């Protein structure tokens with residue numbers, strides 16, 4: 001149960017800056033997800049918070065106390081590793097009580113805490129087993145149990161589900177969110193999987209190349225991405241991007257000219273001059289097939305997921321789009337279609353990739 | 360059909376005879392290789408066969424056995440063998456473990472230090488024994504004597520006063536690099552995240568060593584112990600070069616005792632009995648080693 005503050009936190013390895021000035025406020029009892037592409041520095045940032053990596057410059061505060069120079073064990077945080085990092089020669093119970101033993105708790109106290117954690121995680125029947133006698137999901141739960149018994153101020157997770165198969169991942173995802181609510185714990189969860197981020201987070205921190213791109217609740221980021229990177233990173237399938245130019249601006253709406261020559265009238269006001277190049281972002285669910293649709297396109301592939309289908313289409317000037325349609329669609333590959341754009345759901349980005357408005 | 364295809368209890372297509380015909384040459388060679396010398400030793404152990412008395416060759420019943428078992432040197436030799444083995448194992452493995460953990464850390468000059476500490480292993484036993492005898496432990500010119508004199512102590516004649524201890528020191532010096540090398544490899548194979556997890560759990564250097572590193576080393580320690588045991592039971596050159604087993608039998612181990620029988624007393628029969636005894640001793644040791652480490656090796 002804690003608040004965390006990062007102030008201008010930086011990290012360099014041999015003059016290569018990996019974390020490039022991060023300011024963040026993480027709130028008590030929230031599950032914050034760090035999400036970003038591989039190599040963007042998520043793990044490094046998490047390990048800096050844990051105390052396993054030194055902070056090159058900047059300050060880290062836990063509950064108002066600067067902890068830069070406090071060793072990992074004294075920060076009161078618990079880290080769940082991607083590889084679980086269980087102690088192979090210890091039983092499940094010993095794994096979970098190791099930290100308590102080092103802290104000098106009596107045997108009775110240790111057993112009580114382990115029993116509690118085991119009950120939360122449904123591990124009671126496995127307490128005497130060794131890690132190698134457990135399944136991946138069970139190991140994962142032991143690793144979480146090892147964190148729970150310490151009653152940490154903050155739980156840190158580094159891609160804890162990435163070694164599990166797809167089905168188990170979905171189940172553990174739900175269990176973790178349940179656990180979060182049950183323990184009312186503060187958690188930081190690192191993942192490169194935007195689905196995990198969207199489904200689990202109270203607040204998402206999108207990282208890219210060592211900087212924070214945007215912070216907000218999942219739906220805030222989904223609805224109002226601040227730039228092209230966030231827009232493209234969150235959402236599955238990805239947001240479609242089309243190039244266009246601003247043609248004219250009238251009070252209350254803007255006309256943009258698409259690359260294929262068609263025109264769109266976008267409600268709202270923009271802070272941009274006429275004739276400038278912009279990027280239009282539109283999510284697959286905001287595109288429809290109609291007879292009057294302004295974009296003529298050819299279907300290249302149809303993906304049927306059952307409940308819905310994704311049409312991969314190519315516009316007249318070879319821009320690829322994905323359109324979400326009902327699962328019952330009769331559209332087939334190579335068919336000509338007209339795509340209608342829901343102009344109230346458009347995202348507009350200037351040439352630097354920054355969003356031109358927040359709706 | 361499907362049940363048939365997955366029936367794994369079916370005998371393999373090739374019959375027993377087919378397997379045997381392939382295995383037989385290897386088994387035969389190994390059989391001859393190990394059994395013929397053993398049988399010959401057994402044969403000689405029942406013979407009166409002293410090279411100094413070639414005319415008195417013949418069957419001797421248990422004569423050699425009686426002679427050996429009443430030899431006051433025998434008990435001492437067995438005791439020395441065990442002492443030498445135990446002490447060298449304790450020193451090399453104990454020190455090797457500590458050094459392995461230290462050498463796993465980053466420090467300036469680690470590469471050079473590693474080469475230096477491994478060097479003794481590449482020196483032949485006779486050479487290193489001579490080095491120790493003439494340059495380190497010599498009562499007049501030895502380096503240790505020099506050190507002792509320079510702090511005002513009276514140098515000791517190592518090989519006369521503490522012969523077995525001197526040999527233990529020399530052999531430990533030779534075998535420490537081996538233990539260090541195997542244990543260092545094992546230390547380095549320890550998962551970094553496991554150590555970090557222990558750090559997060561509050562383990563300081565001592566707890567880390569005790570609860571994480573040492574259990575991880577169990578298997579490597581077992582393997583090192585076994586390999587060293589095999590070689591240490593047969594220590595010979597070091598004794599030959601330095602003390603020749605003396606004074607008296609003070610630094611004679613079993614393999615040196617066998618040598619004394621053969622080449623100092625020319626008693627082939629007696630040597631054969633001592634050799635059989637060495638085999639029995641090695642097997643008893645191997646049994647206990649295997650039993651205490653078998654569980655370790657399984658996991």
Ligand SMILES: Nc1ncnc2c1ncn2[C@@H]1O[C@H](COP(=O)(O)OP(=O)(O)OP(=O)(O)O)[C@@H](O)[C@H]1O
Nearest residue numbers: 013018036037038039040041042043044045191192
């Ligand atoms: N010890 C190190 N020395 C030098 N560079 C490092 C070190 N550790 C990490 N890096 C670099 O820092 C960058 C960020 O690494 P990090 O492990 O934080 O990525 P990540 O966001 O967790 O990626 P992934 O999703 O693949 O786990 C990478 O480019 C990596 O090469």
Ligand SMILES: [Mg+2]
Nearest residue numbers: 042043044159
């Ligand atoms: Mg990572």
